[in-house]
Amino acid sequence: MSARLARLAARVASGEITAEKRIRGTFDRLMTGESGPDRVNAFISFDYDTTVAQAKRVDADPSLRTGVLAGVPIAVKDNICTIDSPTTCAARIMANYRSPYDATVVRRLRAAGAVIMGKTNMDEFALGSSTEHSAFGATRNPRNLEHVPGGSSGGSAAAVAAGFAEASLGTETSGSVRQPASFCGVVGVRPTYGRVSRYGVIAFASTLDQVGPMAQNVEDAALMLQVIAGPDAYDATTVDMEVPDFCAHIGDGLSGLVVGIPREYQPEGMDPAVARSFAEAIGVMRARGATIRDVSLPHTDLALPTYHAIASTELSSNLARFDGVRFGARVDAATPSGMQALTRGRGFGAETKRRILMGTYILSHDPALLAGAARGRALVTQDFLDVFAAGIDVLFTPTTHAPAFKLGAQLEPYEMYMSDVLTVSAALAGIPAISIPIGASHGLPIGGQFMAAKWAEPLMFRAAAGLESALL
Amino acid sequence: MIDRAMVRHLADAARIDLAVEEVDRIADQLTDILDELGVVRALGEADGAATVDTVRSDTMHEVEPPMQPLRADVPGADALIGTAARFAPEVRDGFFTVPLLPSHGGDPA
């Protein structure tokens, strides 16, 4: 099961199969899965000619043909800029936008020989956790089409789960990779903030956004991160440090690892199936030689409201550039300001408008909230520094409190709150986290999450791969 | 409490045209959400009298400020693939164009 991507790339490199043939095969599956009444709707755009053209370039170029992802079909979330396809953020205001440049992560994928199958569906501007809030319709969970795939990177998770791509890129702000990975039964990674370039990734909340890979197993996800990670002169928030070999210790197993179980991450209202899978996973880890410790992250309750204040604030500023002047859709009017207001009023969805206005309010009228958010973020971050300084290697929690909910379910506020609560703290602290499948309930996958100290992805991958193989 | 006048003011500042029913709905929603964030606001108030003039909105670098990398002053911007017409809603003679500004003879309506 592990290291599928490396094996696929090796077959292309050795000439056993051409990238073009490999891609045609995957594309046929994609076309079938994305057609008819039972379609998953994982993609906003895909185009046969564009995809095959990429594969032909790989076959023709020895350096691409021997790349670590040679001929590997990859799906990319539609808030990541690509020059050969639309980039829409699932928003009306960007419906026909074609980026004149590739995101850094896309350049790195292409340079490794990967082929981009298409752009995946998402909640508009990444605001949501179900991929239902898209201008291009909802994505359905391939494991059960009546359920959501999670979000906002729901299309990227669904594409991997459905076999439309071997791996994908999603983006995270508060859990938008890990939560859909959990719902769709795939592996999803949030890297350390500053590990992966955000250049060409349409910003939601700049201090929280990170690109994260999704794949069918931990090793593939680690390899994907290996390809996209590292400092970028185009992103001043990437950190200039050498990227370690994420796979170097991936097979070292669980023995000797100290795994912290934060008591604040077992909230009431947790689905019994999730609680059961989580307990079983802990038992498996203990049996494989891991030391399990009960730990506390006392400011966990602050994380979600802190996140909301920060994310809305940054969003309101980041979306100011969508004004109909230089790019995207426009609704014309008699004056520039009228044009801008109509363009934004008609082009943004309800959730986007509500959050922009909230951020606008905070920036102009609620300075105490912003000051409190800075304080809250520091407190949440300090919690993690404390446990990792106390000898904890990784923290282990459920990724979500319940499996994927049904499409169209009007969630109670409490449930909505719960869908982010287990993933948001890592985002605030900028630490890496990974979700892997640890069970299932009525055919719906259940995910477990490891979190590690900043820059400690190798340890995180080792723990995740150790549990993954133990659960097989 | 966010009232309708405040929502209209915010929408004006954020350049978003809202329908009447949107104003009503958003006023209620923002009021609810901002209430829920009271615990965070209390933290800020406990930290001292935060005002728009003094607040540090840098929520990121409180714990460990990294150093900003600097770019050498050597020409070499990221290239644009294709022309502006590829992505712009309105281009004429190489210019992006918008309705005439009211201060320069445009319709102030």
Added chain:
Amino acid sequence: MSAGDGLTLDWEPVIGLEIHVQLDTATKLFCGDAVVHAGAPNTVVCPVCLGLPGALPSLNERAVELGVRAAALLACELRHVSRFVRKSYFYPDLPKGYQITQLDAPLAVNGSVILSGTGDAVGIARVHLEEDAGKLLHDRVPGRTAIDLNRCGIPLLEIVTDPDMNSAADAVALARQLRQLLRYGGISDCDMELGSLRVDANVSIRAAGSNDRTSSRTEIKNLNSFSQLERAIDAEVVRQIACVAAGTPVASQTLSWDAVAHTLRVLRTKEQREEYRYFDEPDLPPLVLTPELVTRALMDLPESPVERASRFVTLGLPDSSARALAATRTLADYFEAVVAHGATPRGASAWVLTHALAWCNTHGCGISAYPLAPSMLADVIARAEQGTLTRDGARLVVHALESDASAGTDPAVTMEVTVDGIIERLGVAEHPDESAISDHIDRMLADEHALVARYRAGEANLFGYLMGRLMKEAGAGADPRSASERLRERLNNTEER
């Protein structure tokens, strides 16, 4: 202009300036696009300065260095850590919906400039970096406002003075002095016509002699020349006094100077700070000035014009000449190069300030375009001072050298030949001290008769020693070339043997 004289005596203006200069960098502040001032619209743009989705800023190191240089010239304290913020407003020339600038944590603070006319100090409140906006054109596309974003993202340095000036004349003097300093430091070319220097004035009034700081101030924008700056401030002071006299308080407004009608127009009511929704730029970590960066920035920082002028005074130049020579860095450099090539400071000063500058004025160019290399001018000056050229002759030679250069020859390459050649061509060589030199030769030949005899007997290598004796006798005023010729003539004169 309705305020009576009696009233104006009771009030005094309080003026502060906000000066924006475009920094002399090769690339923009946050992207690698070249800084250009011409070119087809939207041809020097990239995802970053167009504010396209997903683009991020990366800060230009040279812009930071130039900011540090300016801060040093303005005697500011550098902030070890400064921060960038987003200043939000919607306007078609502002691609991202915000300008990246600095607010509470600027690059440098608390500097001062001494007005050279009055000796008064003007405080420099802050110096910070920010990005320029694009240009709007309203007559290029019928019925539409056209946007050119080539200028967008060019680095600006904003210098904010304290409200320490009490007259339009002082404000103009300060602006001129800042321009001189910034040009000196190689920080900006400060060309008001090209817009690389822009001045806004903050104006309020208070009871004469009081320290009142409570009155509302107005900000005057779009001042495109020093004379507009002076006129606009004067007009605004008169208007504010008239307001107060009429019992209507001065409104806090942003005004624009109409340079054609010579009137002030209200642009807008001044924004409250919260309306800009200032917000720490999350895409740029705090800017930390490392010692290495500061050292590099200040490495070749020139003396300030004031310092340089005082040094010129110690060379024996009158104050006025010293200041005139120090006015621009290139002129002062040229003058010093002429002195370094052997001209006396006074001689060099006189020739540079009259001839060289006259030529530059006629040709509408700076001293860097002056055709005479400093060594050449120094040579001519030396000849004039030694008397081998009269002043008129020297003038003719310089004119001839200038026109040779203008004709396209390069006299610098064959300097000796050309200066000599031109003297010969013009026939202006002088032999003013023939008789004096003859007297010295007579005396030396008598004193050293034994050696003279040995020379005449064939010890030709004694010539150097005898020449040295002659020059010692004749003193520094003697022209060695003609002295040597005369000495050789006498020594070889068989009749004297």
